[in-house]
Amino acid sequence: xxxxxxxxxxxxxxxxxxxxxxxxxxxxxxxxxxxxxxxxxxxxxxxxxxxxxxxxxxxxxxxxxxxxxxxxxxxxxxxxxxxxxxxxxxxxxxxxxxxxxxxxxxxxxxxxxxxxxxxxxxxxxxxxxxxxxxxxxxxxxxxxxxxxxxxxxxxxxxxxxxxxxxxxxxxxxxxxxxxxxxxxxxxxxxxxxxxxxxxxxxxxxxxxxxxxxxxxxxxxxxxxxxxxxxxxxxxxxxxxxxxxxxxxxxxxxxxxxxxxxxxxxxxxxxxxxxxxxxxxxxxxxxxxxxxxxxxxxxxxxxxxxxxxxxxxxxxxxxxxxxxxxxxxxxxxxxxxxxxxxxxxxxxxxxxxxxxxxxxxxxxxxxxxxxxxxxxxxxxxxxxxxxxxxxxxxxxxxxxxxxxxxxxxxxxxxxxxxxxxxxxxxxxxxxxxxxxxxxxxxxxxxxxxxxxxxxxxxxxxxxxxxxxxxxxxxxxxxxxxxxxxxxxxxxxxxxxxxxxxxxxxxxxxxxxxxxxxxxxxxxxxxxxxxxxxxxxxxxxxxxxxxxxxxxxxxx
Amino acid sequence: xxxxxxxxxxxxxxxxxxxxxxxxxxxxxxxxxxxxxxxxxxxxxxxxxxxxxxxxxxxxxxxxxxxxxxxxxxxxxxxxxxxxxxxxxxxxxxxxxxxxxxxxxxxxxxxxxxxxxxxxxxxxxxxxxxxxxxxxxxxxxxxxxxxxxxxxxxxxxxxxxxxxxxxxxxxxxxxxxxxxxxx
Numbered sequence: 001x002x003x004x005x006x007x008x009x010x011x012x013x014x015x016x017x018x019x020x021x022x023x024x025x026x027x028x029x030x031x032x033x034x035x036x037x038x039x040x041x042x043x044x045x046x047x048x049x050x051x052x053x054x055x056x057x058x059x060x061x062x063x064x065x066x067x068x069x070x071x072x073x074x075x076x077x078x079x080x081x082x083x084x085x086x087x088x089x090x091x092x093x094x095x096x097x098x099x100x101x102x103x104x105x106x107x108x109x110x111x112x113x114x115x116x117x118x119x120x121x122x123x124x125x126x127x128x129x130x131x132x133x134x135x136x137x138x139x140x141x142x143x144x145x146x147x148x149x150x151x152x153x154x155x156x157x158x159x160x161x162x163x164x165x166x167x168x169x170x171x172x173x174x175x176x177x178x179x180x181x182x183x184x185x186x187x188x189x190x191x192x193x194x195x196x197x198x199x200x201x202x203x204x205x206x207x208x209x210x211x212x213x214x215x216x217x218x219x220x221x222x223x224x225x226x227x228x229x230x231x232x233x234x235x236x237x238x239x240x241x242x243x244x245x246x247x248x249x250x251x252x253x254x255x256x257x258x259x260x261x262x263x264x265x266x267x268x269x270x271x272x273x274x275x276x277x278x279x280x281x282x283x284x285x286x287x288x289x290x291x292x293x294x295x296x297x298x299x300x301x302x303x304x305x306x307x308x309x310x311x312x313x314x315x316x317x318x319x320x321x322x323x324x325x326x327x328x329x330x331x332x333x334x335x336x337x338x339x340x341x342x343x344x345x346x347x348x349x350x351x352x353x354x355x356x357x358x359x360x361x362x363x364x365x366x367x368x369x370x371x372x373x374x375x376x377x378x379x380x381x382x383x384x385x386x387x388x389x390x391x392x393x394x395x396x397x398x399x400x401x402x403x404x405x406x407x408x409x410x411x412x413x414x415x416x417x418x419x420x421x422x423x424x425x426x427x428x429x430x431x432x433x434x435x436x437x438x439x440x441x442x443x444x445x446x447x448x449x450x451x452x453x454x455x456x457x458x459x460x461x462x463x464x465x466x467x468x469x470x471x472x473x474x475x476x477x478x479x480x481x482x483x484x485x486x487x488x489x490x491x492x493x494x495x496x497x498x499x500x501x502x503x504x505x506x507x508x509x510x511x512x513x514x515x516x517x518x519x520x521x522x523x524x525x526x527x528x529x530x531x532x533x534x535x536x537x538x539x540x541x542x543x544x545x546x547x548x549x550x551x552x553x554x
Numbered sequence: 555x556x557x558x559x560x561x562x563x564x565x566x567x568x569x570x571x572x573x574x575x576x577x578x579x580x581x582x583x584x585x586x587x588x589x590x591x592x593x594x595x596x597x598x599x600x601x602x603x604x605x606x607x608x609x610x611x612x613x614x615x616x617x618x619x620x621x622x623x624x625x626x627x628x629x630x631x632x633x634x635x636x637x638x639x640x641x642x643x644x645x646x647x648x649x650x651x652x653x654x655x656x657x658x659x660x661x662x663x664x665x666x667x668x669x670x671x672x673x674x675x676x677x678x679x680x681x682x683x684x685x686x687x688x689x690x691x692x693x694x695x696x697x698x699x700x701x702x703x704x705x706x707x708x709x710x711x712x713x714x715x716x717x718x719x720x721x722x723x724x725x726x727x728x729x730x731x732x733x734x735x736x737x
Binding site for chain 1 (some may be wrong): 610639640641646658
């Protein structure tokens with residue numbers, strides 16, 4: 001047996017020593033299992049952690065109204081050896097008995113994920129250190145918006161009372177802070193955002209003494225659109241417009257993730273041409289996101305030139321997206337079954353001009369902004385994330401790789417045509433804010449390289465007649481899907497996006513879609529990174545974590 | 555003093571001769587014209603078969619179906635542009651060939667230029683059907699209905715003639731009028 005197989009066998013041995021309904025292989029790097037008793041969860045989690053599965057990607061609940069149960073899904077990952085375990089167990093649905101052991105004491109990264117499940121499904125996690133509602137506003141407290149029997153219309157009827165209640169609770173919070181803090185001391189609770197120029201729609205409740213930060217409690221949910229609920233109201237094609245609104249900066253890759261899950265349940269294999277198009281479009285979207293990410297970092301430091309330069313460059317890539325799909329930002333260009341449109345030869349020429357523009361500009365950007373001495377002075381020792389923290393808090397993407405952790409879904413679990421593309425992990429060493437900026441820039445260069453490879457391949461195959469760019473882009477996906485369940489992971493611009501899709505029999509729309517988005521974990525880190533620093537470091541660290549509120553709140 | 559001033563004026567006025575790099579007035583002309591640009595819808599009421607597919611797929615319910623006084627093909631889509639997210643799915647599902655009945659690609663991008671719209675009605679893509687078209691469709695329907703009725707009568711008559719003798723033997727009552735006349 002090879003090394004990987006032995007490691008996988010180890011996980012299976014652990015799982016089979018407990019009462020399970022099944023233990024089976026799922027895809028190449030997953031083991032799927034279902035526990036008979038939810039009370040075993042904590043022990044199993046502990047055993048898995050000792051075996052190397054230190055990271056919990058997300059916690060997802062599915063409400064089965066007809067079977068009167070709630071199914072919990074835990075996604076354990078070992079980022080280093082690429083072994084993963086998908087663990088399920090049932091818990092009762094009645095709100096009084098609906099509880100399960102919290103794994104937060106073992107896995108620090110599960111903290112907010114469990115709070116989210118608590119807010120959406122009303123599941124109590126016993127042993128959770130800080131089980132408060134998250135994302136939802138005060139009018140949803142003690143309610144269960146994502147359960148199938150929640151009456152949204154009835155909730156909307158009291159919209160005025162609800163808004164008053166939110167406003168009131170803000171006022172009460174302020175009053176309580178006044179009482180709690182020593183009136184003669186210098187402690188204050190400061191609201192950073194949602195109107196701060198660098199914040200975006202997020203509020204950090206910064207407890208500070210003078211300019212020293214004591215602790216940070218992020219208040220999120222300002223752009224909560226309940227996307228996970230919204231997709232269940234649309235058909236499988238119409239759902240792409242909700243999925244792409246995870247974040248506009250990189251909308252293609254989130255759709256790729258969703259479409260892969262649908263295709264897996266439908267049992268459809270897409271064409272090679274569509275696979276390569278997904279790579280090209282995905283990397284273009286990644287570039288356009290990274291350019292904004294760099295700009296965001298420098299904006300936080302008060303320098304807007306890099307944004308102007310990047311926007312200029314980005315426009316060429318958006319022109320390609322516009323020619324291809326008809327829209328610059330909300331492209332809706334990936335559909336279950338392939339990519340939505342055929343490819344015209346002039347579009348590849350447009351892509352080439354964008355690549356040329358990048359090649360022409362990149363040396364200037366590197367010289368002025370990446371090797372910038374002022375930036376180095378400011379950011380080189382700030383917001384340092386160690387590789388251990390990456391694993392414990394389930395950080396991913398740019399942030400994880402800047403700390404030197406070799407993780408990239410494109411290589412770990414290749415999707416689309418990434419298996420045929422030559423690429424390697426791009427990493428930095430120290431994990432500081434500066435490294436995260438450099439990481440973004442180097443990933444842009446990597447993306448350009450990938451686009452060039454994919455573009456060359458497409459051009460060659462079109463010339464040899466193997467690809468028909470007008471007809472090959474789609475295969476038919478049946479309108480009604482069978483009962484099934486799938487997960488798919490993609491490397492999004494900000495990191496790993498995990499889509500967990502559940503369908504009922506003869507389904508015309510998703511029954512449940514859980515989207516695990518990277519910013520959620522990264523925002524969780526803020527308190528850890530900034531406690532003990534000064535107020536002026538908040539924008540910089542926040543900007544360097546490459547957070548987008550779109551996927552933070554969903 | 556005056557010379558200096560003149561020099562300055564001369565220097566500044568040189569700029570008038572230099573063409574600005576921004577050559578396009580983006581209110582009336584797009585910077586990057588594309589065939590597939592998803593803009594304002596055009597709806598062809600003549601080819602629309604009233605299948606309701608665009609209405610069903612619309613993820614934001616921007617489409618409402620206008621009812622027409624016909625028996626068949628009696629609905630036609632109308633789009634509320636202030637709700638529409640321009641995803642283009644309605645165009646994708648439209649089954650008419652070769653031209654789609656509802657089209658956004660290549661549509662107008664400048665739908666909001668020309669000032670503020672005080673009235674919500676101006677955000678709608680309405681289908682204005684001329685009375686002459688309605689009349690002609692109604693006439694057509696009437697004509698085809700009459701034709702069908704005649705054909706049915708004729709068929710019934712023929713059938714009656716062939717089994718006529720048999721039926722008369724079976725029962726003398728309950729016979730349709732025209733059968734009686736023929737006999």
